[in-house]
Amino acid sequence: MTAEIAQTQAPDAVPGPAPRVDSEVGPLRTVLLHRPGAELKRLTPRNNDQLLFDGVPWVDRAQEEHDAFAEVLRSRGVEVLLLADLLVKALHDDRARIAGVHSAVNERRLGIDLADALRSHLSSVSPRQLATALMTGMTFEELPAAEGASLVRRMHHPHDFAVDPLPNLLFTRDSSVWVGDRVAITSLAMPARDRETALTDLIYAYHPRFAKTGRAYGAHSAPVEGGDVLLLAPGVLAIGVGERTTPAGAESFARSALADGLAHTVLAVPITQERATMHLDTVCTMVDRDAVVMYPAVRDNLFAYPVRADGDGVVVEGPVPFLEAAAEAMGIDRLRVIDTGLDPVTAEREQWDDGNNTLAVAPGLVVAYERNVETNARLEEAGVEVLRISGSELGSGRGGPRCMSCPIDRMALK
Numbered sequence: 001m002t003a004e005i006a007q008t009q010a011p012d013a014v015p016g017p018a019p020r021v022d023s024e025v026g027p028l029r030t031v032l033l034h035r036p037g038a039e040l041k042r043l044t045p046r047n048n049d050q051l052l053f054d055g056v057p058w059v060d061r062a063q064e065e066h067d068a069f070a071e072v073l074r075s076r077g078v079e080v081l082l083l084a085d086l087l088v089k090a091l092h093d094d095r096a097r098i099a100g101v102h103s104a105v106n107e108r109r110l111g112i113d114l115a116d117a118l119r120s121h122l123s124s125v126s127p128r129q130l131a132t133a134l135m136t137g138m139t140f141e142e143l144p145a146a147e148g149a150s151l152v153r154r155m156h157h158p159h160d161f162a163v164d165p166l167p168n169l170l171f172t173r174d175s176s177v178w179v180g181d182r183v184a185i186t187s188l189a190m191p192a193r194d195r196e197t198a199l200t201d202l203i204y205a206y207h208p209r210f211a212k213t214g215r216a217y218g219a220h221s222a223p224v225e226g227g228d229v230l231l232l233a234p235g236v237l238a239i240g241v242g243e244r245t246t247p248a249g250a251e252s253f254a255r256s257a258l259a260d261g262l263a264h265t266v267l268a269v270p271i272t273q274e275r276a277t278m279h280l281d282t283v284c285t286m287v288d289r290d291a292v293v294m295y296p297a298v299r300d301n302l303f304a305y306p307v308r309a310d311g312d313g314v315v316v317e318g319p320v321p322f323l324e325a326a327a328e329a330m331g332i333d334r335l336r337v338i339d340t341g342l343d344p345v346t347a348e349r350e351q352w353d354d355g356n357n358t359l360a361v362a363p364g365l366v367v368a369y370e371r372n373v374e375t376n377a378r379l380e381e382a383g384v385e386v387l388r389i390s391g392s393e394l395g396s397g398r399g400g401p402r403c404m405s406c407p408i409d410r411m412a413l414k
C-alpha cells in the first residue's frame with residue numbers, strides 16, 4: 001500500500017473508545033509517523049550540525065526506508081497516521097491557519113515589512129502549500145516577490161532561511177506524548193526543533209479526529225521531550241533528565257501527571273548530558289511487559305528519584321537504583337534487562353546506531369534497525385521477536401524506531 005492510498009483511508013473520526021496509551025508494550029493500534037520529505041533536502045554540510053543531523057541523508061532512500069518501516073507496522077495491523085496528512089487537514093480550519101502562520105513568521109529575523117509580506121502570502125495559500133512551507137521552511141529566494149525595497153532581502157544570501165526547515169519532524173516521538181487518554185505537547189530543548197510543537201499543537205487542537213482528546217502538561221514551559229518519557233506500566237512513568245529534558249521540565253511534567261491522576265509514580269532518571277544519550281530511549285526501551293533492552297554501560301549506574309503525589313504537592317525520594325525503583329512502582333518482582341553481554345566497543349557502536357531504541361508492537365515483539373546485528377541476536381535469544389528495518393539513511397538523524405513513532409492508541413495489557 002502506498003502512502004497516498006493510506007492517507008485517503010485514514011478516517012477523521014474513529015468509532016469506539018477513545019484512544020489511549022498506558023504502556024510501552026500494549027498491542028499497538030495507532031501510531032503517528034512522519035514520512036521524511038523536502039525538509040531533509042535542506043540539509044547541507046554547513047547546517048547539518050545545527051539541524052541535529054550527523055550527515056546529509058540520501059532523501060529518496062530515506063523515504064524508501066521509512067515507507068518500509070510504515071509497511072512493517074501496517075502488516076502487523078497497526079493504523080499508521082502520517083503527520084503531513086493530519087497537518088493539511090487541520091489547516092483547513094482558519095484558526096489553525098492563523099496559528100501556523102504565526103509560528104512560521106519570525107519578525108526578529110525578517111523585519112516588520114518582510115514579516116508582513118510573508119504573513120499575507122502564507123495566509124493566502126492552500127492548506128497543503130502552507131503545510132509544506134511550515135515543514136520545509138522557506139529561503140529568502142523563495143519568498144514571494146514584493147513591492148518596494150527590502151534591505152533585509154538585499155542583505156541576506158538567497159539560500160538563507162527565512163523560515164527554518166524542520167528535518168527532525170521525522171522523530172515524532174519527541175514533539176508530543178500520550179499518557180492515558182490525554183496528549184501532552186512537549187517543549188523541545190533545541191532551537192532547531194522548537195517550532196515542531198507548534199505543528200503538533202495545532203494538529204491535536206484542530207484535526208477533527210482529536211476533537212475530544214484532552215491535554216496533559218498544559219504548561220509545556222520547561223523542556224520535556226517525548227524521547228525521555230517512558231510509560232513503564234499503567235500509572236508509572238520514567239522521565240530521563242539530561243541533554244534535553246531538564247530537572248524543571250521533569251518536575252513540572254511529573255506534577256501535572258500526578259495531579260491529573262495519569263500517574264501514581266514518576267521516576268526522574270539522570271542520564272549523561274551528551275549527544276549519544278540525548279534521550280532516555282537511546283539507552284533503554286521496553287521490549288516486554290517486564291523487560292527492557294539497555295545499553296550495558298549504563299546498566300549499573302542508572303538511578304532514579306521517585307516522585308509521588310502528597311496532598312496538593314509531591315514527595316521526592318532517592319536517588320535509588322533505577323531497576324529496583326521501577327520494579328517496585330510497577331508492582332513486579334524484577335524488571336528484567338535483556339543481557340546483551342556485548343563487548344564494550346560493539347555495545348557502544350550499536351548504542352550509537354540506536355540498537356537500544358526499539359519500538360514495541362506488542363509484548364515481546366519489537367521493530368529494530370537491522371544494522372544492530374549483535375543486539376538483535378541477543379534479543380531473539382531472549383525470546384523477543386525482532387522485526388528488522390533498514391535505517392542507513394534514516395539513522396543519520398540519530399534516531400531509531402522508537403524515536404520515529406508516537407503511539408496514539410495501544411490496547412490494555414492483560
Ligand SMILES: NC(=[NH2+])NCCC[C@H](N)C(=O)O
Pocket residue numbers: 051052053168171173174193226227228278279281282397398399400402403
Ligand atoms: N527520541 C529520540 N531519541 N529522538 C531522537 C531525535 C534525534 C534528533 N536528530 C535530535 O537530535 O533531536
